[in-house]
Amino acid sequence: MRYLFIFLLSISTASAQNFTWTPGMQRAYAELQKLKVKSAQQTLATEPVHNGVRIFLDDYTDMLILATSDDDQAFSTLSDREDERLDALKDLDDTSPWQRVLLAEVRLHWAFVKLKFGKELSASWDVIRAYKLLKENQKRFPNFLPTYKSLGTLHVMIGSVPDNYVWVANLLGLHGNVKQGQQELLRAQQDPTFRLEARLIDLMVRAYVLKLTDADGQTLNRLVNDNEDNLLLHFFGATIEQKSGHSEQALAYLTKRPTGPAYQPLPVIDNILGDIYIQKSDYATATAHFKQFLAAYKGQNFLKDTYYKLFLCQWLASDKTDAQTRPLLQKVLTVGRTTVESDKAAQKFAEAYLKKGTSPNQKILMRARLASDGGFTDSALAYLHPFNDARFPITTEKAEYNYRMGRIYQRRNEPDTAIPYLTRALTLSEPDQLSFGATAALQLGYIYQQKNDRAHARSFFQKALGFKHHEYKNSVDNKARAGLSSL
Known part of the structure; x- marks a missing residue:
């Protein structure tokens, strides 16, 4: 009986050690989140190779290297490691809530990387399998917080799928909405291990899928300033602010970013x-x-x-x-x-320019577009203010002029001035399905959403989805779908 007890105890101890966040693992994960890849690799080299956390962190390291370099040769060399790591994790204790979470994390690492390298079909299957693993883990361990970081992210993605693809998601067993995903991301922020990553993902969702508010910007600013040695946070802080039309703030984050040989090149x-x-x-x-x-x-x-x-x-x-x-x-x-x-x-601009050339008006519109996109609205308005749409004889240019004017006033928090310009851009764009119509409809949806006019907001989000062929369709459709989901 004594030997049986010792044997069972040894099995129990080994099983518990399958997924152990040792102090070294915790340091390595913190370093990876800062993009200090080399020091993380040195720390991991001394950790047990059969620990599931070590397998996950090795995979996280490869994902960061591939995502920051976009190196095709490196992708070819490292891509076989996905199956190796999945097999290694499957051999570990399947009664631990960590097993399915880390299997899902590895699949999501490679889904992200594959998308960057043009492997969309394989990436899609990784996402589907990760989703099913996380849903199973949620069912078996509903209070295990690490599940909700990536599950929340996937629910946001599913909730922003355009209407004409919802049936595909349903057929594949993928269900969720943006509000549900955000709630799960907030829940994940209670977990000490994934708190920082969950906070960053939540802010990225607000910037790229919804609409970043002033309060969100203040939260982001505190997060970056509280982590002065974190290159990844400075980088994502800059991309979030640039995406939201605050390029001066993005420049400030990049100017004070940490640099040196300790950090992964970016x-x-x-x-x-x-x-x-x-x-x-x-x-x-x-x-x-x-x-x-x-x-x-x-x-x-x-x-x-x-x-x-x-x-x-x-x-x-x-x-x-x-x-x-x-x-x-x-x-x-x-x-x-x-x-x-x-x-x-x-590609679209180059093809059009080389085939047809351009008019002098396009320089005016381009200067205004660039300044407006960066949030430099005084400069943008100075470019366009001397003109009205009669100055622009071509329908495409008329639509762009009105769209740019609408966006400038929208960024200046003058929505009532912006509405007629955006509406005119939409009207001009509908016959030829110009991209300015889709983006104008999206912004009108946001404006009416802020006014709490749900009927008009819903109508304009649906109009944005109705534009079938334009170069920004993926992002516009995702945002419009998310807007509808939030109403």
Whole structure:
């Protein structure tokens, strides 16, 4: 009996150690969240290889390396590790709530990476399997908080699926909505291990799927300032603020970001800085950052967008001839891929410009667009204020003029002035299904949502979804669907 007891105790102890967050594991995870990949790898090298947490953190490390480099060769070398790690986790204690959570995390790591490398179908299956693992874990261990970080994220994604794809989600057994996902993310923030990651995901949901409020911006600012040595937070803080039209704040985050050899290289920061300086009409500084990005970057995403922005720097500076600038647009057609929306938009612009040329009005509209997108509304208004839509003979330009004016006044918190411009942009865009109509309808939905006019908000979100073919369809549809879900 004594030996049987010792044997059973040893089994119980081994099972418990399958998923142990040792002090070393905790340090490594904290370092990875700061993008201090090398020091995390050194710490992990001394930890037990059969610990499920070690397997998860090794996988997290590979995901960060691939996501920050976009290196196709590295992806080819590392991609076999997904199955190896899934098999290793499956061999561990399946009575632990950690097993299904970490299996799901590994699948989501690779889903994210595969999307960046154009492997959409394989990524989709990873997401579906991760969802089922998390739902099973929720059913078996409803009070296990780590489940809700990624489950909440997936419920937000499912809740923002466009109407015409809802049947697909239902067929695959995927159910959820944005409000449910946000509640689960808030619940996950009570967990000491995943608290920081859950807070960041929640803010990204608010910026990319919903609409970032002033209170959200203040929360983000505190989060970044409280973590001065966290490069990842400074990076995501900048992307969130830039996405929300606050490029000056984004620049502040990037200017004070931690740097040095301890951190994983992040070439895309130069691309973001280039975007900010082109919005500020500082074309020389923008050009320098875009060139630094191209020199350091090994991936295929954002190449079309970068050469397009280099073209804009020369074109808008007005110191180059057409013959000098056209090669940059020709380059757009030959480099990279069109996985991300910015590359799709760059490709569309280059094709149209090289085929038909452009009118003088397009420079005016482009300067206003860039300034408005960055939140520099005084400059944007100065570009457009001398004109009305009679100045623009082409329907596309009329629609863009009205859309830009509407967005400028919307950003200046003058919604009643913005509404007629956005409505006019929508009306002009509907016959030819121009993208300005979809984005104008989305913004009108937001305005009426803020006015608590649910009927008008719902109508405009549905109109945004009704535009079938434009380069921003994925993001507009996701936001419109999320808007409808929140009403």
